[in-house]
Amino acid sequence: MRRVEVADLSAWYGPKKVLHEVNVVAEPRKVTAIIGPSGCGKSTLIRCMNRMHEEVRGARVRGKVLFDGMDIYSPDVDPVDVRRRIGMVFQRANPFPTMSVFENAVAGMQLGGRFSRSELKVRAEGALRAAGLWEEVKDGLDEPGARLSGGQQQRLCIARALAVEPEVLLMDEPASALDPASTLRIEELIEELKRSFTVVIVTHNMQQAARISDWTLFMLYGEVVEFGPTSKMFTRPDEKRTEDYITGRFG
């Protein structure tokens, strides 16, 4: 199933409430895009979906995030397990600077458990292929990961997330720091990934949302304005504010 359902979710940084009773569903084998102006709570929402939000000091949440019907915030759930099943790619590529390309690719496995060298090799190649990076790095697997170009680093981070075999992939503006060519590669990659994953992507680029997503969530000031099929959102939205935003009249 791999369905992620956010139910009446609110989130705070200290006393500041930044998400207000958000409801949204990310369907399996579909790309769900979260759009909205800067500061509206897109990153906060996506970080709530694999319990990364609580890593910020003073941050807390109320409400539910159901993963195949199980609430990831229920007290008996270990956030480490949640993150293993719901992977995340960040806005800025953050390969581990002490590790090689190979070690970066399988970092989640090497740090999280015991695997044989041959197993690691198989997984590293699989993940790097899935991230569309294999051909470029296969002769330099022992080079430092930080020596790759910006676009390659981001694909390395995607590979790293894929190598732990998650069921859902969360991406927070994964291409916003990249050049157009690298952005295109990432978009093609997302097309590939959605065949086997539930993908949630934050983007401030509406063309990108229109191109790659099946469902779109539009947020303003921490609230859901509209959630629906992307084709409908971009052609005949229900809300005037959605129309104003996607036609560039504000935001």
Added chain:
Amino acid sequence: MIATVEIAPMGRLRAGRRWKDRAFTAFLWACAFLAMVPLVLISVYVVSRGWHALSVNFFTKEPAGPLDPSAGGIAQSFVGTGLIVGMATLFSVPLGILTAIYLAEYGRGRFAGAVRLIAEVLLSTPSIVAGVFIWSLVVVAMGTFSALAAALALTVLMWPVIARAAEEILRLVPQELREGALALGVPRWRVILRVVVPTAGAGILTAIMLAVARGLGETAPILLTALGNDFINTNPLQPTDAVPLRVFADARTPVAALHELAWGGALMLLVAVLGLSIAARAVSSRQQKRMT
């Protein structure tokens, strides 16, 4: 016409500014040079007085006795310093790094504040206080001076150096790296041990080297704990010699040959501390390149 009239004073102004700029640069150079003078003077003087003492005997023999003191060496001091500082490093490195990890990664609230304050106070505590403290706690209880007691006294001094310096370095590790690892479903303690600490590795090594440099040269705390010894001792529970102790003891005798040994010991201390400091600089500048 107007243009030429305007350019002339601007040109002059620029020349004036350039002159001031140069004068200031020269002034800064002079200041830096002045700061170097004591170090250079000390180094030159210690080398000129101490290098005569350096011989095979100096490194391999114990003191030769009053009839021919110049035939002896201070091997027992080198062994003792190695033993004491080695043990102190063994104690203070894990303790200091664990404290740093606690303060940088977990510590919030009162207890962390208290730990940080203790480390800060210890950093500026006169080292003789550490000596007296361990003397009353360990030497008196054990009924003997010992290398172990000296190592504990040095640990009291080296631990806060490592803890505070390593804490600052751990804080420099970008939060994004921690989040990147946490998001892979890696438990927090493993993220710290396998990602954060290695990323800060060279900086932590620098902190350790600076702490060892401090421990090598300390005299007062080991005076009250190791006591000194004319013979090579490798038993941690027995009185032990150390290079600074030997320098102190030999320099106070009226014997010229022993003065020479003291200068030789001082030279070796200087070389060790300078070497460690330079190595620490080299390591940390390499680290800076990697972090950015």
